[in-house]
Each structure stands twice: as structure tokens, then as C-alpha cells.
Amino acid sequence: MADRQITVRAKRLFIIKGKGKELWLQLAKSRLREYSIAMSEAELLARITTDPAICHGKPCVRGLRYPVEFILEMLSGPTTVEQFLTDYPDLEADDLKASFAYAARMSRVKRLEPMAA
Numbered sequence: 200m201a202d203r204q205i206t207v208r209a210k211r212l213f214i215i216k217g218k219g220k221e222l223w224l225q226l227a228k229s230r231l232r233e234y235s236i237a238m239s240e241a242e243l244l245a246r247i248t249t250d251p252a253i254c255h256g257k258p259c260v261r262g263l264r265y266p267v268e269f270i271l272e273m274l275s276g277p278t279t280v281e282q283f284l285t286d287y288p289d290l291e292a293d294d295l296k297a298s299f300a301y302a303a304r305m306s307r308v309k310r311l312e313p314m315a316a
Contacts, residue, residue: 238293244304246297258301260294270298 248262257266265287273283274295284290 238296240300240304243293243297243300246294247301260290260297263289265290265294267298267301270295271302 246261247258247267248260249256249258250262253259253262254264254266257268259266260270270283270290274280278286280292280295283295284292
């Protein structure tokens with residue numbers, strides 16, 4: 200909710216000053232990252248959805264066809280968070296946090312069973 204208020208304020212500021220759309224988008228993105236409020240784990244995990252019609256039921260971010268495994272693979276390599284968010288403007292910083300929270304939740308196991316080779 201606070202992010203939206205900041206965005207509305209920034210948009211009003213740019214409309215008043217008559218700046219271009221590109222500059223407004225650039226400011227909005229930087230402000231949202233700068234003032235992002237920490238979400239609870241439940242709120243983050245709510246961003247991860249599964250739908251059999253999207254990516255064969257793999258866990259995706261907000262139903263946008265970005266599987267969690269893709270995000271984790273990209274960020275485990277040389278790609279930085281800033282580069283990733285620039286390359287994929289549909290995603291937000293909280294989407295990446297949600298992917299990390301989902302991976303952490305999935306890695307919590309009580310006991311490991313050896314598998315037959």
C-alpha cells in the first residue's frame with residue numbers, strides 16, 4: 200500500500216513538472232526500490248502461484264510465466280539483481296524475494312531418505 204502511495208505522489212510530481220514518461224518510469228522504479236517495505240513471509244509466498252495451465256504447473260511469480268527455478272538459476276550466475284530487474288521489467292524486487300522465500304521454504308526438510316541408484 201505504501202509503495203502505491205509513493206508511486207502516486209511521484210506521478211503527480213512529474214505531471215505537475217511536465218516531465219516525459221520515460222523519466223517518470225525511471226523515477227518510479229528507483230523510488231519503489233528505495234522505499235520498499237519489508238513484506239512478511241506469508242505475503243511473499245502469496246506471490247508464488249501454481250496453475251496447471253501456466254508453465255505446466257511449475258511455481259511461478261504472480262502467474263507471469265516466470266518460473267521460480269528460472270529466477271533462481273539466473274541469479275545464481277553472474278547476473279545481478281539490478282540487471283535482472285532491468286532485463287525483466289514485469290518483475291519487482293519483491294518477486295525476487297518471494298522466489299528466495301519459496302526456495303528456502305522448499306529446502307526445509309525434516310529428514311532425508313537415501314535414494315536407490
